[in-house]
Amino acid sequence: MRKIVLAGLNECLGSAFSGLSDILSLARRAIVRAGAPAESASDPFIVVAASPDGEAVRDRSGASFPVAASFEAIETCDAIIVPSFSPDANGRPPDMSPFSATAAWLRRHHARGALIAGCGSGVFLLGEAGLLEGRRCTTSWRDYEELKQRYARVDAAWSARLIEDRRVVTAAGPFSWIDVALHVVRTLCGADAARVAAAFTVGEAAPAKGAHHGQNSYAATTLNAGASAFLADAERIVRQSDALMSAQELARALLTSERTLHRKLKQACGESPKTFIDRIRVETARTLLETSAKPVKELVASAGFADEASFRRAFRRFAGMAPSAYRIWARARSQNKGQLFTLQKDAEVVSKLLTTIFDACVNGVTLADPDLEDTPIIYANRPFTRITGYGLDEIIGRNCRFLQAEDRDQEGRQRLREAILNREQVEVTLRNYRKDGALFHNRLNITPLFDADGHLLYFLGVQYDVSNQVQAELEIGDLRAKLLSLTE
Ligand SMILES: Cc1cc2nc3c(=O)[nH]c(=O)nc-3n(C[C@H](O)[C@H](O)[C@H](O)COP(=O)(O)O)c2cc1C
Known part of the structure; x- marks a missing residue:
């Protein structure tokens, strides 16, 4: 003990x-x-x-x-x-x-x-x-x-x-x-x-959505059980049921009619039975994501959802982010990473700032967290999803090397690897592959971001799609070779 x-x-x-x-x-x-x-x-x-x-x-x-x-x-x-x-x-x-x-x-x-x-x-x-x-x-x-x-x-x-x-x-x-x-x-x-x-x-009280400091970070975002015995009962039934639960089944378990369930929930928490059930189930999913290493797919049923798509939709709605992003965020939170970042630049401002500024860029922008295993991407802007063809759900939480697919034997990769190890800025051009398998040439610039005391916080990556330029250079090289052979 x-x-x-x-x-x-x-x-x-x-x-x-x-x-x-x-x-x-x-x-x-x-x-x-x-x-x-x-x-x-x-x-x-x-x-x-x-x-x-x-x-x-x-x-x-x-x-x-x-x-x-x-x-x-x-x-x-x-x-x-x-x-x-x-x-x-x-x-x-x-x-x-x-x-x-x-x-x-x-x-x-x-x-x-x-x-x-x-x-x-x-x-x-x-x-x-x-x-x-x-x-x-x-x-x-x-x-x-x-x-x-x-x-x-x-x-x-x-x-x-x-x-x-x-x-x-x-x-x-x-x-x-x-x-x-x-x-x-x-x-x-x-x-x-x-x-x-x-x-x-x-x-x-239920903490504000996304609140992640102090006591709120530990408190379950559940209803105030003391406010209504009816709510507490409803919540307990949803949490304890293994199978999917409809509004009708919840009403039956509470020994009431669907109509009364609707009215009482509206009165107590302003939610419809479906929203209420989904929200409680997302709470369960949050705990599962924080406490197990199982892939998201395997948590769908344990959290009480019928399929992955409805689970992801509900999760985004209540947790404000994708399940895999939540897992990373929660882990960073437990290591106080969020708070360290807050020291310099309020986390919310940063994320809003990142989104508004970087979504307007033409280039891809990514942030990777060196304190998490295998330095996964924790932020990617919209152009990055456009360039690569992958959705945020498929990017966040992974090391960006997946873009190299099987094409790993590249000189630039070695330089990149060393610079990241040495926490230095670097720029290389790599052959990368979109989700549909199409090749593109990615000029990648990596900059380590340090806090005021010199601690490494994140790596910032900026990706330029230079396929046209590389293609043009290849053609120029070809032409030059042909010209040379003519003049010889
Ligand atoms: C912020 C950041 C963004 C990255 N973006 C890409 C990318 O767009 N394409 C790519 O091939 N590698 C990218 N990388 C590099 C890989 O994640 C990895 O560091 C590189 O492949 C060398 O490591 P490895 O030899 O273990 O694969 C990025 C790395 C960081 C830190």
Whole structure:
């Protein structure tokens, strides 16, 4: 069974320390009750509140919080969470040097494989432990400069909400402990369990479509079960039914008429029975996409759709993107990639900007993500689909080499490969093949995109179809050869 330790230190925020304990025990109960995911449902984790000497923790106001163990009594654990501290008289995070023994203890457990998390100014203790050196991390914007000043070798991000870098989790804001608790649950027990925990503990309302920060990223985009028992029942029936479900069948299962079902759903959530059923099924599909590696085709039936086309249509409608793109997006989200990008240029603005600017280009424009396996394409503009003949569904999520088909023995490919490995800009012309098999000559320019701190974020690819030019050059070459043979 997993063990999560709450590191209680005098001067921590009492609400954060006891809040963490509350949210984790509520989460634990919700996971056990929901039986999700099956393998960790019976005993997902235990929570141990501890302090340096095993004595009760006192916050700045003098309130005292009992603990179960001393730090040294904890031999092994899977995660340690450090809550935020009360600010000192100058409004800054307190001096961490008195906590040097605790810092060493954190370092030891990290080296043994535990996840170490800091909330708000608790991040400073991770700095004291040397755990932030060379790591991407975040803290409250107010303490950003202070963190960099105290721990010169941190790779601090400006205003990111939560970042995990190699088992070190940092979160911004004194009350970020909710985000941290859910993140730890997600890491230890999986996305399904985190979703159950979030839906029960914080996800009271359905988050806005596409919202992907903090608690919303874990909360199921389901209806508010508390608002209507009828809705909750309807949702449960749709989720639990294996076979396809029509409005008529749902009405029957709810012991009501189709007409009443229609009226009640309209009243409660403004949806028709069909829309309601599709939306719940898309929610199931989202979980399946996040938690399994099965190809999209194989998830169609498990999500409760009759065929792939209707599944893809419904998925696009509710998730705002194709299933394969969603899988990549969700993976990037869990690695905080979306948030890193947000640091520089708000993600939504970027995607809107990309779409409006690049769709108007005549050339193909693509973005590939080097942090995902095999550097797949995560964005392609419309001209790229026109040049290649492939739909976005067939492009997103794949390495672009599929355009070379069987024609892999090309000098340009080797140069391209090296430049990508070395993160350098490169331009080559390759023989590529459209979906219908027709050859075209692709002048490809690849530019690595770095953030302000020099981290590679994406590769930008610009594709020019230079078939006419290549053809003209070939003809000129031919003519020249003929002329030469005449004059010889
Ligand atoms: C952003 C980006 C766009 C790319 N676009 C193409 C393309 O349009 N056509 C192509 O043949 N290769 C393209 N590539 C190159 C291949 O993905 C791959 O890097 C290349 O074939 C060398 O790797 P390989 O030898 O493993 O195939 C692109 C790469 C990146 C990073």
